Amino acid sequence: MAVAQPNPYRRATDDRTRDIPIAAITASMPEEEANIRAAGGDAFLRKPIAGGAFLAIVRSLLQEDDPGC
Numbered sequence: 001m002a003v004a005q006p007n008p009y010r011r012a013t014d015d016r017t018r019d020i021p022i023a024a025i026t027a028s029m030p031e032e033e034a035n036i037r038a039a040g041g042d043a044f045l046r047k048p049i050a051g052g053a054f055l056a057i058v059r060s061l062l063q064e065d066d067p068g069c
Helices: 032-038 051-065
Strands: 023-026 043-046
Touching (some): 023 051
Parallel strands (some): 023 043
């Protein structure tokens, strides 16, 4: 099965999406983190995840955009 390759530059060149953080939540192997980050991912969580870990990642991504968050 072929996997679509994300365009890491699309988000960066589109003013409408440039600042949207991307968190990948996946059941992939640990070595996939580098691929996800290279494709523009800001955070990486491997399943299964605890609710607290997910919330911490979301909060950290939101704080990068708005320190008052």
